[in-house]
Amino acid sequence: MTSFPEMSRRSLIKGILVGGSAAVLVGCGDTGTTSGSSPSASGEAGGGSGPITIKDQRGKTLTFERPVTSVVTIPMPAASLLVAVDESAAHLSAMHSASWTAMRTGIMGTMFPNALKVPHDIAAQDFTPNVESIRALNPDVVIQWSDAQLTAPLEDAGLKVVGFNNTGSEQDVEAWTALFAQMLGKPQRAAQLQARSNDELHQVQSLAKGRTAGPRVLYFNRFVGGLKVAAAGTYNDFYIRLVGAQNAAVGPHGAGAAGLVGVDVEQVLGWDPEIILLGNFDAALPKDVYANSVWQSVSAVRNRRVYKVPLGGYRWDPPGQESPLMWHWLSDVSYPQPHSDLRAKMVDYYRLLYSYEPTAAQMDGILWRDANASSADYAQFLTT
Structure with a gap:
């Protein structure tokens, strides 16, 4: 059996949690119930007031003065992943129509009904952004696939953009989770989710031996x-x-x-x-x-x-x-x-x-x- 690409989750989590405003280093219910106070990017408990600095999957460094509260997601997995990391739909401001369809058809719309009220006409099927619609929402950040032709129109309009890669690897999920957790001021949430996923991975690998x-x-x-x-x-x-x-x-x-x-x-x-x-x-x-x-x-x-x-x-x-x-x-x-x-x-x-x-x-x-x-x-x- 071919093993999946090696990249230590512990290394990724360590990169998230080290230092005050740690950069995320990557290699390749409507409000929900939180799991208690999480350290902020500055390492202080309870959401934090200091700036948050991240590095997206393009290698671009972005700084937020506070945890983000308004996020537009264009990549299809991003909307539901944001809700899972945040344990809330309160900070999801808009999403791709295919993300909304999955929420309506699946159980997400039942768990977080307000997510179905979020605008979902902000991008074409090929992820080309509707820049004016997004600007009207005045989000803290827009999540977009890393392709320059998809990110440039948003950045040219003065919007802050975090680029996601899609390499077909498990490392992408880890990186996306870490980026969301850091932006939201909940870095320990990424560690929690990734540690559990790592346990499940080892179980399946053991079964496959x-x-x-x-x-x-x-x-x-x-x-x-x-x-x-x-x-x-x-x-x-x-x-x-x-x-x-x-x-x-x-x-x-x-x-x-x-x-x-x-x-x-x-x-x-x-x-x-x-x-x-x-x-x-x-x-x-x-x-x-x-x-x-x-x-x-x-x-x-x-x-x-x-x-x-x-x-x-x-x-x-x-x-x-x-x-x-x-x-x-x-x-x-x-x-x-x-x-x-x-x-x-x-x-x-x-x-x-x-x-x-x-x-x-x-x-x-x-x-x-x-x-x-x-x-x-x-x-x-x-x-x-």
């Missing part, structure tokens, strides 16, 4: 209106390998490119995936695959191993604060158990992230109980 020639898994980022799969260098490829499985789109006869790649039916038939994962960026469900004559020869269809990826506080398929739950879910999908302990983990993790305990019915919704019920071994997830 000794697994060889795992099932061929194919993740569809898009299935309706054109096929797009996750090849090398994606976060989906990371967690497929993490659990000891194989990415059907990678290898000598794979997609032939890195990233999210458009493919045709013949390529998929040639790969013959043993497990198909349908992402949350379109409406495709397992029944759509099972009913289509085109796919009947594929092992995943013949063996009823097509699954809709869960959707919780955010989509589980891209990187985000609930990614450790995705790792456990995929591990049990790939290597079925008589009974999965995922539901217990979900309850515990939601308490940590959101100070919220999901009901059994809410967990059914997150796990797409009805959509996945006819797929093999899914009963392992459906009881506590």
